[in-house]
Structure formats: C-alpha cells, structure tokens
Amino acid sequence: MIKYNKNLLEVPNDLRLPSILNISAKQEASIFFIVVAIFIAGILLFNVFSQKAQAKLAYGTWEEALNEEKLTMMGKNSLMPVLSPAGPEFSVAREITVVITAYSSTPEQTDDTPFITASGKTTKDGIIANNYLPFGTKIKIPELYGEKVFVVEDRMSWKKGNYHFDIWFPSYQEAKNFGVKRAVIEILEG
Numbered sequence: 001m002i003k004y005n006k007n008l009l010e011v012p013n014d015l016r017l018p019s020i021l022n023i024s025a026k027q028e029a030s031i032f033f034i035v036v037a038i039f040i041a042g043i044l045l046f047n048v049f050s051q052k053a054q055a056k057l058a059y060g061t062w063e064e065a066l067n068e069e070k071l072t073m074m075g076k077n078s079l080m081p082v083l084s085p086a087g088p089e090f091s092v093a094r095e096i097t098v099v100i101t102a103y104s105s106t107p108e109q110t111d112d113t114p115f116i117t118a119s120g121k122t123t124k125d126g127i128i129a130n131n132y133l134p135f136g137t138k139i140k141i142p143e144l145y146g147e148k149v150f151v152v153e154d155r156m157s158w159k160k161g162n163y164h165f166d167i168w169f170p171s172y173q174e175a176k177n178f179g180v181k182r183a184v185i186e187i188l189e190g
Helices: 015-020 025-059 061-065 172-178
Strands: 073-075 076-080 092-102 126-130 139-141 147-153 164-169 179-188
Touching: 092 172, 147 164, 164 172
Parallel strands: 092 164, 126 147
Antiparallel strands: 073 076, 092 179, 126 164, 139 147, 139 179
C-alpha cells in the first residue's frame, strides 16, 4: 500500500509565488484567475482571426462574404459557411396558390412551448407552418420574398385548411403587420 507523503506533493515554500513576489495567497489566486482569463480570451481571439483569415482566402474579404451571404456570423465569434438551399440541386416540383398569414412565439398564438416548433426545432427566420406538407419541405414565395427558402417545421390549428401557410416572425408586431396575403408558392424538390 502506498502511503501519502505530504512533503513530496507540496511545492517548497521558497519556490511558491507569494514568497518570490511578496504577495498574499488572495493576490496569488487573483493572479491565477487573471492569467486563465487572458489565456481563454487569447484562444477565442485566435479562433475569430483564423476564421476571418480562412474566409479572406476563400471569399476575398470576410466582410464581403457576410454581405453576399456566403458566410454567417454565429454568436459574436464564429463564422459559418452558408450553403444555399435553393441552389441547382433544388427544382420546382409544383406551384399552388395559397393564403399566407403570420405568427410569432407569443402564448396567444402558440401552445405551451412557443419557441419549439411541432417538428421539435427552435423557431428562427425561414420557418413556416402548414398542415399538409411534410416537415422539412422547402418552399419559396417568389411574389413576396424572391429566392428566400422557407422550411415547413410547424403546424397550425386544425381549423386551417391545407392551402393555408403561416410564416414565423420574431415579434408579434411584425406578424400583425404582415397581415393576410394570397400568393403562389413553389414547392421545391431535390
């Protein structure tokens, strides 16, 4: 059985930071936390700058890539490439005329989990609700949104018909301002 030897595990007092710099144990702990914080900040900054350098190599400048929607900023320190869901791999399978309204994540307009869609996804820009199309179906509304692609990830009240779509908006006022519109949608496949 190995016995614990306190003398072998401890740093000799004359080599400890407080004795070298004439500081207290509290000051030693403060210095330790400052060094750790600087180290973490350095890692985060390196991550941001290396992503921006990679973006510059691939797209010219990272600002241009953000403006052209080739990259998106995730949080405050991460760049992610954007793959266009409406690229050449998608084609229009069908066009139908529908009624389009809007909703937001307010208790009056949703169930008891207002920021979770019926498919289990978190609400975000580009989410649309419909009772007919399967979850994950991609659609475009060219008359209103041009080439923007929406994804069916939510359901509506059973009272709404199959030809009624509800676009998610981040605020109640934006949803209210959208109103009710009649438009042709393109159901995408591929």
